[in-house]
Amino acid sequence: MFELAIQTTVPVVGYTLENFLLLLIAAAAGGAFGAAIGALPAFIFTGFVVFLGEGIAILNRQLGGEALAVGQGELAAGLTGIIGFGAVTxxxxxxxxxxxxxxxxxxxYPEMEPDGxxxxxxxxILYAFGTKPDILAVGAVFGVFGAVFNQFAGxxxxxxGxxxxxxxxLTVVVSAFLARVVFGYPIVGKSAGSSILDMSPFEREEPRTATDGGEDVEAPMEHEGRLAxxxxxxxxxxxxxxxxxxxVGGILGGYIYILTGSIFLGYAISAMSLLFLQLGVEKIPVTHHITLIGAVGAVVLLPDFGPVVALxxxxxxxxxxxxxxxxxxxIFYAHSGTHVDPPAMAIAIAMVGVxxxxxxxxxxxAGYL
Structure with a gap:
């Protein structure tokens, strides 16, 4: 049962210069694509592509084929590993x-901020920036950084072994913190509550003031009056x-793995569900970090303890x-002015533990590692 359809990283070692340049050029376009359509829509596309790739891999196994590995060029590996988790999405x-x-x-461009x-x-991260060249260039630069950092980290x-x-x-997290540094945002920001974990100022709808940590206090306070x-x-x-x-999400991610052998199918379903969040449906939970790590829990215990304990x-x-x-x-999202992804932080920390x-x-x- 324990077999992986993909690897999520491809080491730089063994890359030809031509292949590496190919990756960098594609990553620049992929990063610009994410800027053009918005970060969350880009991730939703990740979910759809991985769902399709994992579905093909499951079908391949059901038909008697062996699990595919990145680098062999087969369709499922290309969709999940090279496209879904690669330079495109x-x-x-x-x-x-x-x-x-x-x-x-x-x-x-604070004037671009939408009403509400x-x-x-x-x-x-819901906002699509369209074709504005300088914004696309930022996305392209960070796309290249993501590709290079991920290759070396992997x-x-x-x-x-x-x-x-x-x-x-890890790359998603490092890239987000790099953006804070490059564009002049606080790494953490100043808490308005009794501690950095205190969310009660949000519950009281306390506004941010010009000296709060969401902005550089030397600069004009574009966001004065926002929530503290x-x-x-x-x-x-x-x-x-x-x-x-x-x-709930962990059990479902584990169940999907036990029945299909796919660690990433639950993750893909969770990512696709964010389409409803993008469209404004209230209270859609974000669960891809939950279903993925839930599947890992099933992976590590299924061989020795069976499906019930694994679930x-x-x-x-x-x-x-x-x-x-x-x-x-x-700690890292609530008090500064940019998005640092909590699911990516959770996955990176959880997999260190595993x-x-x-x-x-x-x-x-170690699951899919």
């Missing part, structure tokens, strides 16, 4: 390019609710990942 390229574009526009947007415009972050973490998730504390998801930040959706473990893994996303959003437990022989494998 890879989150580290297209989504990250869109995030950087929003950060840039938040400083350069209550957060800093630099956090608006090659270097290996211990005892196991990747230390998900290099794509801006939770990543206003409908998904209470500990009880996050835990509940974590258990319960998947729920626990999903809840932990959901809570990691909430903790990281309270890798360490595999290296010290507590877990029998």
């Amino acid at each position: 890879g989150p580290h390229i297209a989504f990250a390019g869109g995030v950087a574009a929003s950060a840039y526009a938040g400083k350069k 947007w209550d957060y800093h415009f630099g956090k608006n 090659a270097l972050l290996v211990v005892s 196991t990747g230390v973490t998900d290099s794509i998730a 504390t801006e939770p990543w998801l206003p409908h998904q930040y209470r500990w009880s609710g996050v835990t509940a959706i974590g258990l 319960l473990a998947a729920g626990g893994f999903g809840a932990v990942s959901g809570l990691l996303g909430e903790v990281t959003q309270r 890798a360490i437990l595999e290296i010290v022989a507590v877990l029998p494998n």
